Amino acid sequence: MTETNYPNLQGPVCPLPLQPGGQIVIGHGSGGGMTRDLIVNVFQKYLGNAVLNSGNDSALLNGELVAPPGYQLVVSTDAHVVFPLFFPGGDIGRLSVCGTVNDVAMLGAQPKYLTASFILEEGFSIDELEKVLASMRDACAEAGVQIIAADTKVTEKGKADKLFITTTGIGWAPVGRRITGDQAQPGDAVLISGALGNHGIAVLQARGNLGFQSDVQSDTAPLNHLTQGLCAAFPDVHVMRDPTRGGLATTLVEIAQQSSVTIQLDEPEIPIDASVRAACDLLGLDTLYLANEGKVIVILPEEHAEDALSFLRAQKYGEKARRIGRVIARSSGQLLLGTALSTTRVLDMLAGEMLPRIC
Amino acid sequence: MTETNYPNLQGPVCPLPLQPGGQIVIGHGSGGGMTRDLIVNVFQKYLGNAVLNSGNDSALLNGELVAPPGYQLVVSTDAHVVFPLFFPGGDIGRLSVCGTVNDVAMLGAQPKYLTASFILEEGFSIDELEKVLASMRDACAEAGVQIIAADTKVTEKGKADKLFITTTGIGWAPVGRRITGDQAQPGDAVLISGALGNHGIAVLQARGNLGFQSDVQSDTAPLNHLTQGLCAAFPDVHVMRDPTRGGLATTLVEIAQQSSVTIQLDEPEIPIDASVRAACDLLGLDTLYLANEGKVIVILPEEHAEDALSFLRAQKYGEKARRIGRVIARSSGQLLLGTALSTTRVLDMLAGEMLPRIC
Numbered sequence: 250m251t252e253t254n255y256p257n258l259q260g261p262v263c264p265l266p267l268q269p270g271g272q273i274v275i276g277h278g279s280g281g282g283m284t285r286d287l288i289v290n291v292f293q294k295y296l297g298n299a300v301l302n303s304g305n306d307s308a309l310l311n312g313e314l315v316a317p318p319g320y321q322l323v324v325s326t327d328a329h330v331v332f333p334l335f336f337p338g339g340d341i342g343r344l345s346v347c348g349t350v351n352d353v354a355m356l357g358a359q360p361k362y363l364t365a366s367f368i369l370e371e372g373f374s375i376d377e378l379e380k381v382l383a384s385m386r387d388a389c390a391e392a393g394v395q396i397i398a399a400d401t402k403v404t405e406k407g408k409a410d411k412l413f414i415t416t417t418g419i420g421w422a423p424v425g426r427r428i429t430g431d432q433a434q435p436g437d438a439v440l441i442s443g444a445l446g447n448h449g450i451a452v453l454q455a456r457g458n459l460g461f462q463s464d465v466q467s468d469t470a471p472l473n474h475l476t477q478g479l480c481a482a483f484p485d486v487h488v489m490r491d492p493t494r495g496g497l498a499t500t501l502v503e504i505a506q507q508s509s510v511t512i513q514l515d516e517p518e519i520p521i522d523a524s525v526r527a528a529c530d531l532l533g534l535d536t537l538y539l540a541n542e543g544k545v546i547v548i549l550p551e552e553h554a555e556d557a558l559s560f561l562r563a564q565k566y567g568e569k570a571r572r573i574g575r576v577i578a579r580s581s582g583q584l585l586l587g588t589a590l591s592t593t594r595v596l597d598m599l600a601g602e603m604l605p606r607i608c
Numbered sequence: 609m610t611e612t613n614y615p616n617l618q619g620p621v622c623p624l625p626l627q628p629g630g631q632i633v634i635g636h637g638s639g640g641g642m643t644r645d646l647i648v649n650v651f652q653k654y655l656g657n658a659v660l661n662s663g664n665d666s667a668l669l670n671g672e673l674v675a676p677p678g679y680q681l682v683v684s685t686d687a688h689v690v691f692p693l694f695f696p697g698g699d700i701g702r703l704s705v706c707g708t709v710n711d712v713a714m715l716g717a718q719p720k721y722l723t724a725s726f727i728l729e730e731g732f733s734i735d736e737l738e739k740v741l742a743s744m745r746d747a748c749a750e751a752g753v754q755i756i757a758a759d760t761k762v763t764e765k766g767k768a769d770k771l772f773i774t775t776t777g778i779g780w781a782p783v784g785r786r787i788t789g790d791q792a793q794p795g796d797a798v799l800i801s802g803a804l805g806n807h808g809i810a811v812l813q814a815r816g817n818l819g820f821q822s823d824v825q826s827d828t829a830p831l832n833h834l835t836q837g838l839c840a841a842f843p844d845v846h847v848m849r850d851p852t853r854g855g856l857a858t859t860l861v862e863i864a865q866q867s868s869v870t871i872q873l874d875e876p877e878i879p880i881d882a883s884v885r886a887a888c889d890l891l892g893l894d895t896l897y898l899a900n901e902g903k904v905i906v907i908l909p910e911e912h913a914e915d916a917l918s919f920l921r922a923q924k925y926g927e928k929a930r931r932i933g934r935v936i937a938r939s940s941g942q943l944l945l946g947t948a949l950s951t952t953r954v955l956d957m958l959a960g961e962m963l964p965r966i967c
Contacts, residue, residue: 278965280853280899281958304866305788306711306849307684309781318677325666326723326776328761330768352665364685366774368727398776402687404965409689410767415725415774417685417757422668429664490665494639507663540639599640606637606763 271375278369278403291375292399295382296365296389300397308397310362320421323358325349328415332606334381336455338447338466341414342384344542344608347471348493349418350392354473355489355545356429357480358422360392365416366400370409381412392471394418428480432487433508438554439574440547442475442567443468444520445497449539450528452607459532465524468566470543475564479547483557488548494608495599496538498584500546501574502598506582513585513593514574537586538599540607548576630734637728637762650734651758654741655724655748659756667756669721679780682717684708687774691965693740695814697806697825700773701743703901703967706830707852708777709751713832714848714904715788716839717781719751724775725759729768740771751830753777787839791846792867797913798933799906801834801926802827803879804856808898809887811966818891824883827925829902834923838906842916847907853967854958855897857943859905861957865941872944872952873933896945897958899966907935 276283293302300308329345346363353360365385369378389396422428451467453459476489488508492500497519505512521529521536529536543566549557554572561567577585584596635642652661659667688704705722712719724744728737748755781787810826812818835848847867851859856878864871880888880895888895902925908916913931920926936944943955 274960275964276960278853279958279961281858281897281960282956283960284853285957303788303790304862305715307682307715307717307777309715309717309788310681310683322669322778323666324669324721324723324757324778326725326757326774327759328725328727328774330727330761330763332767356664356666356668358666358668362683364683364776366685366687366776368687368689368772368774398683398685400686400774402689402965402967403961404689404769407766408691408769408965409772410763413727413768413772415685415687415727415759417723417725417776418666419681419683419778427668429662429668431662494637494643499640503663538640597641598644599638601633601635601640601642602638602762605634606761606767608761 273369273373295386296396323356323420325352326417337451339469342381343388345414345416346388349416350471351491353418353420354476357426358420360420362397362419364398368413369403371406373411430504430507433548437548437576438551442545443569444522446525446536446539448542468543486549498537498596499598502584510576511578511580511583513577516588518573520571632728632732654745655755682779684711685776696810698828701740702747704773704775705747708775709830710850712777712779713835716785717779719779721756721778723757727772728762730765732770789863789866792907796907796935797910801904802928803881805884805895805898807901827902845908857896857955858957861943869935870937870939870942872936875947877932879930
């Protein structure tokens, strides 16, 4: 053993990292004193709570916090690598909370807890990190979820792109509730909670790739209150899913294949904001394949479609809800688009990549 | 809307990515057809199970799989950014499973489920990805855990370093079992399950940074069977924690501070393999600060220390267990090292970074 208590092969260990204007340095990933400084002075300032602050490597949830009898666990995980970190209407913090909250909510579950792991690039601005953490705090408050475990790693400069966040969501759903992609039935109606494509265009705007100004805002939002209310009011909802990467078309092809049905969309009914439509027309992008981060596809029996639409339109994130199609037959899984000209064409999944790192 | 069903702004979409010798391309992160190809043909080949393969964005755990009555949830998350991906005795796949399994196990819980999210760099070898996934499969089998949800994102070349894996672990512990860092009591004995520093030196070896050949292997291993057995046999275990980043010294300082006690280590009793000691002496590294990925510190009442040692030594990953110190007093939190020369010195946390990206 050497004589020093602070073994260090990497240069100065304490470059005043937590001053205003400070940067992430390699030592913040050490697991030692600098990591603790970062956790206590930055992470806990925004995300702190009794479970997270307990300082153990795992979260221990008190008896009162586990799933109540008659409920089952629902779990989801997502890495978030969106570029750039900040975009009109959101940032990677809000996105990383809402994305996972929504994935848990889509099975008819109530999201309760999140974990968050952060990969930071050396040199990343601590001011920007604080903005992201404030967004996470606000999104968690809106969704009603708590971050119960977290982790921080640091890579050398050039080995990551500023900040990646992986969140895992845990929630519960009543035992026997089965809202999954394989439950669509012929005769069902297909609803969407609002206009499509806003997130994709907002991120392109932030990249400076539009070539013109637009006022499009990302739709990033937690949908769990909307979906919980919907499930309570309409117990026969068959499918809920958020059309994120790959957009509406890819998501509906997946559902059609899981359920072995043909879904037909009615193109004129699909809600698209004028500014998004204009951007797509100029850039040659298909709105049906653009990512959304605050929309839900709802599939349920025809007889409840109108009431469900009214319900959605009364919710914060459902004002522009529309009925956009129906499940027309059993099949090997097909998505059709009926156009304004009364022609019909087959839509496939997005094959490759339209917009890398959209979420 | 454009006329194509495969919108694509990024060049060829199908460069035969899944042939032997293939590489990750941007399209594998699209959320569309190529992502599905990668999931079905690569990820599911190694990690597939009924829950993961169901194709929903969340995992729905059947009623029979939730925590039994009288148990509480334990949750942990960790990002893994180890460099290089492969090292003597392990790789990022084994590490990402064992690291999180162990964090859950350290609270006396039985780890049951993992989620895994993958951030892949464009150009990463699919053959190497398959090796990592095979390691994850084998480590999950050894630990007895199931991967129930996963996610894949792809960054452009140069925006990540080949592969990062974040795992989240879910397990359960009996309600009322309280094995946490704040439970160490004066009079307790401090045990370690085996020799220290092997992981750190093995990773240095893999980086070509040793400057000489060594036969040191990483100790990366799932400790949950050992810890479960220990808790069952010794219900009064006070603390278990794995000395990973920051090593034995940093971890014991944390525990001393959480429990408000002084811990004294007996240096001659600390087990260090001769090859690790030689490497540390040559490089000026302090073994007490080197990362371990398959060791556990156990703190329990003195009167059970000998029996617990015997128990540990009969376990697969505990053959070299030793009693290395004791909790000597209440204090504001201090770690002392009694040396072979009968002097005593104060050990502090690792302050900065000794070895970046060790896990």
